[in-house]
Amino acid sequence: MKRDALVFYSPVDDPAAWRDALASELPDLDFRVDEDGGDPAEVSYALCWLPPKGFFQRFRNLKLLTNLGAGVDALLNRDDLVPVPITRLSDPGMVSLMTSYVIFAVTRYARDMHIFERAKRRGEWHYVHPRALSEIKVCVLGLGELGAHAAKSLADMGYDVRGWSRSLKTIPGVACHAGRSSLDALLGECEIFVSMLPATNDTHALLGARELALMPAGAKFINVSRSAVVDEAALVAALRSGAIGEATLDVFGAEPLPPSHPYWALDNVFITPHLASITVPALAVRDVAESIRRVRRGEAPLHQVDPQRGY
Ligand SMILES: NC(=O)C1=CN([C@@H]2O[C@H](COP(=O)(O)OP(=O)(O)OC[C@H]3O[C@@H](n4cnc5c(N)ncnc54)[C@H](OP(=O)(O)O)[C@@H]3O)[C@@H](O)[C@H]2O)C=CC1
């Protein structure tokens, strides 16, 4: 009898957690971690994050490829893909972890914590009178599954939030804008920027020297999505000159960030090692399993990615 197997691969996610989570939803699914071996012809589904080059070539009967994360840029830019639907995770656990990071990073600047961190290192009691959150204009670039929730949460806290996406959104408390023509004005009117845009052909180096120069002097820039949306060299130059006052960066062109990278030496750059959010298997599994059920019934899976659009 032909097996209906799923192959799992991830350098960072726990296969045991996914095995258990999927067993609770689909007890009949044959869950295989890549190293388990078995006949690749029996594999109908792949659940993968950053699999090695050539990984997919073996799975000639694949019916569904689920990206074990939100961003599909690394997956779409490979030459071993088989022509099957690609889905991304939609994970309430990932949404709340991401929102917690964005709130932390924005609030660290809004409440002057970066100034107090430096004052503490100098051994100085340094009073800065707090500002009302309603005076602080935050721009969230990208209002998708993660960006929309972060933007709304910031607005709920009292920040003055603007959001930007490709198509116009309606998010309570957030002034939403769409399209390239509205970007320059937004860059000029906010003081904290959060990139939550996917890396696509359209967003590549979207924030270059020109766009960074449109931001008010001393603006704060937070990148939790992908480094490719920013011209890294232009950002380094802007951080050196103080045109961009501070940056919080979770994502980089090369990861791990090489020891020689200029970011390490910049006191105004706060670095985290690509963990703004992660997948929570117990919460993400429901939709992963539902997509498999749908594909078994010959229906389209949930959260399908458009490879042409790039997200
Ligand atoms: N650092 C980390 O730990 C993590 C990082 N990520 C990154 O976060 C990114 C965002 O995630 P998620 O919210 O789920 O993504 P989505 O795909 O759900 O949303 C993407 C958003 O970006 C907008 N967008 C895309 N292209 C453009 C463009 N050319 N101009 C204007 N807006 C554009 C989309 O607009 P529209 O709504 O109109 O389509 C949409 O609002 C992921 O792609 C991934 O790279 C994700 C998880 C963890």
Ligand SMILES: O=C(O)C(=O)CO
């Ligand atoms: O899900 C994603 O896109 C991530 O970057 C996870 O770290």
